[in-house]
Amino acid sequence: MFYGWWIAIASAGADSLKHGTFNKGFTSYIIPLRAELGISLAAVSFAEMLGRMEGGLQGPLMGWATDRFGPRIILMFGGLTSGLGFILLSFSQNYLYFVIIFVGLLSLGFRAGYNNATMPALNQWFRRHRGLAMGIAGTGNAIGGTAIAPLMGFLVLSAGWRPAAFISGVVILAVVIPMSLLIRRNPESMGLRPDGDPIPEDEVNIGPAVTPGGERPKKEIYGAAILHAGEPDFTAPEAMKTPTYWMLVLAVGMRNVVHSGTQFLLVPLVVWFLMGSGRTEGNAQPIAVAFVGVMSFSLLLMTPLIGWLGDRWSKQKLSSACMIGGALSLLALVNGAGHIWQVVIFVVLAAFSETANPLAWAIMGDFFGRRSYATLRGWQHLPDQLMSMSTPVWMGIIFDHTGSFKWALIPLVIFYCLAAVFYLLIPSPRTPARVRAYRQQGLGR
Numbered sequence: 491m492f493y494g495w496w497i498a499i500a501s502a503g504a505d506s507l508k509h510g511t512f513n514k515g516f517t518s519y520i521i522p523l524r525a526e527l528g529i530s531l532a533a534v535s536f537a538e539m540l541g542r543m544e545g546g547l548q549g550p551l552m553g554w555a556t557d558r559f560g561p562r563i564i565l566m567f568g569g570l571t572s573g574l575g576f577i578l579l580s581f582s583q584n585y586l587y588f589v590i591i592f593v594g595l596l597s598l599g600f601r602a603g604y605n606n607a608t609m610p611a612l613n614q615w616f617r618r619h620r621g622l623a624m625g626i627a628g629t630g631n632a633i634g635g636t637a638i639a640p641l642m643g644f645l646v647l648s649a650g651w652r653p654a655a656f657i658s659g660v661v662i663l664a665v666v667i668p669m670s671l672l673i674r675r676n677p678e679s680m681g682l683r684p685d686g687d688p689i690p691e692d693e694v695n696i697g698p699a700v701t702p703g704g705e706r707p708k709k710e711i712y713g714a715a716i717l718h719a720g721e722p723d724f725t726a727p728e729a730m731k732t733p734t735y736w737m738l739v740l741a742v743g744m745r746n747v748v749h750s751g752t753q754f755l756l757v758p759l760v761v762w763f764l765m766g767s768g769r770t771e772g773n774a775q776p777i778a779v780a781f782v783g784v785m786s787f788s789l790l791l792m793t794p795l796i797g798w799l800g801d802r803w804s805k806q807k808l809s810s811a812c813m814i815g816g817a818l819s820l821l822a823l824v825n826g827a828g829h830i831w832q833v834v835i836f837v838v839l840a841a842f843s844e845t846a847n848p849l850a851w852a853i854m855g856d857f858f859g860r861r862s863y864a865t866l867r868g869w870q871h872l873p874d875q876l877m878s879m880s881t882p883v884w885m886g887i888i889f890d891h892t893g894s895f896k897w898a899l900i901p902l903v904i905f906y907c908l909a910a911v912f913y914l915l916i917p918s919p920r921t922p923a924r925v926r927a928y929r930q931q932g933l934g935r
Contacts, residue, residue: 492686493674494615498626500672501608504565505630507666508604510638511576511658512596513631514786517757518643518779519651521771526651527585531758532886537589538754539879541597546875552602553868560675561607561864568603569666571595576659580652605630606871607673609848610864613855614676617684617721621805621852625797628848632793632841635786643757643779676860722859723925729858729866734919737912738857739870742850743877744909745813745843748902751881752820752840755895756782759823760833762895767828777830785837789844796845797852805853806913809846813910816843817903824899843906846913857919 509515520534556564575595582588608627616623645654677683729735752759760778761771769777800808819839822832854870855863885898 493680493682494612494623494677494684494686495626497608497611497615497673498623500669501605501612501627502630502633504569504604504608504666504669505627506634506638507630507662508572508600508634509631509786510634511642511662512572512600513753514635514639514756514782515642515658517754517782518639518646519655520755520758521761521775522646522651523588527582527588529585530886530890531755532883532890533585535754535882535886537592538597538750538882540589540593541601542750542875542879544593544597545601546872546879548598548602549606549868549871549875550865551868552606553865553871556607556610556864556868557862560673561611562670562673562675564607565603565670565673566667568599568607569662569670570599571602572599573659573661573663573666575599576655576662578659580656580659582652601871605851606864606867607670609851610867611673611675613851613863614860615674615684619685619801620855621797621800621849622794623797624848624852625794625800625845628793628797628845629790631844631847632786632788632790636783636790637786639786640779640783643782644776647776647779722857722919722921723861724858724866724919724922725924726862726865726869728922728924729862729919730869732919734857734917735866737916738850738853739873741809741909741912741916742870743874744905744912745816745846745850746874746878747881747905748816748820748909749844750878751885751898751902754882755885756785758889759895760836762889763823763826763833763836764828766826769828781833781837784834785841788838788841792842792845793848797848800849800852805849805856806916809849809853810910810913812843812846812849813906813913815839817906817910819843820899820903820906824896826894826896853916 520531523529524531524534552564572595575591575598578595579588579591582591605627609624612623612627613620642654642658645657674680677686724732757775757778760781761774764774764777765771796808796812816839819836819842822835822839851867854866858866881902885895888898889895
């Protein structure tokens with residue numbers, strides 16, 4: 491089997507722990523944390539806001555580091571930091587300690603490593619099957635939410651959040667660090683080519699960049715070692731000068747404005763909705779934890795299918811459809827009626843909207859190639875996290891003051907609709923003059 495598929499499987503394994511313990515798993519900690527530390531929902535969400543701000547600020551640095559040192563080192567760093575973070579979190583006795591550990595270790599590790607390392611690796615290993623490969627890696631989101639997040643949620647309810655945090659940290663250290671050894675920088679490092687293809691006749695080693703006139707610039711720019719016919723090849727500055735890059739940043743950012751709040755507050759959101767039919771918070775919480783698993787199982791079924799479709803249809807149109815599905819999912823909860831069938835509609839459509847995440851990273855690879863992919867993802871994180879970091883906080887403030895999420899859901903529906911429009915409007919980038927010069931000289935045709 492082509493080694494790139496092993497990297498996709500390893501990526502899914504690492505991401506399953508990330509989403510199972512943190513992205514989808516941590517929502518089960520919020521209610522008991524709020525009760526034990528005597529803090530508000532907005533106060534818990536404030537730590538998430540700081541973590542997202544940190545993720546945005548560190549994004550350009552970690553993107554550069556991934557391109558410079560390779561994804562294996564970055565994934566190992568993320569596993570070590572996040573694992574230690576969960577272990578130390580279990581000893582929290584006050585709000586300040588909780589914030590320091592959550593931001594300084596947990597958020598740092600999960601937002602610096604994991605798919606920030608694995609997606610750039612997959613972008614190097616695949617071209618024609620990029621959507622499917624990233625879709626397979628994206629099933630880690632679903633596997634973590636289906637198997638690990640409900641398990642951790644029920645462990646929180648039965649044994650307490652401290653044992654659940656300690657166990658999460660030990661498992662992450664024992665699994666993610668060894669798994670990172672499977673990650674290789676690119677297929678050329680193993681004498682292979684993207685997608686397992688044979689070495690093409692039109693392959694050339696581009697070496698240092700040349701100017702349109704054919705002469706080398708004073709400052710040589712090194713990047714991807716190989717240029718194939720038709721393969722896009724952008725440096726980070728070249729890509730960031732295109733409207734394509736910033737339209738993609740806006741589309742993903744609008745989506746993440748919604749994602750950051752609804753995923754972090756998923757259990758409190760569903761608990762609020764279920765209490766609309768007369769259930770108590772205690773009765774509603776196990777149901778909400780179970781629906782985290784239902785949502786993730788739906789995502790498990792959809793993600794590889796959408797990734798496969800993305801290799802055959804327009805990834806942008808599919809992403810736009812996902813955003814419309816997300817808007818409809820939130821509208822299902824607005825009336826707060828508490829009916830189970832509405833929660834089912836919510837989790838299934840919300841899962842459909844989540845499949846746009848690996849599509850976005852495949853779109854970036856399709857447009858800009860392999861040379862500076864991690865750096866471009868890193869710079870994307872800065873505006874993305876700054877746009878989305880406050881959502882859990884203002885959602886928490888609305889709930890703390892009104893006892894309802896209704897007026898938080900309505901603006902989120904608008905953000906999803908805006909994201910749908912931006913995805914459709916993304917133009918194709920113009921080939922850089924440097925690459926046109928290669929082709930005029932008869933290279934890479």
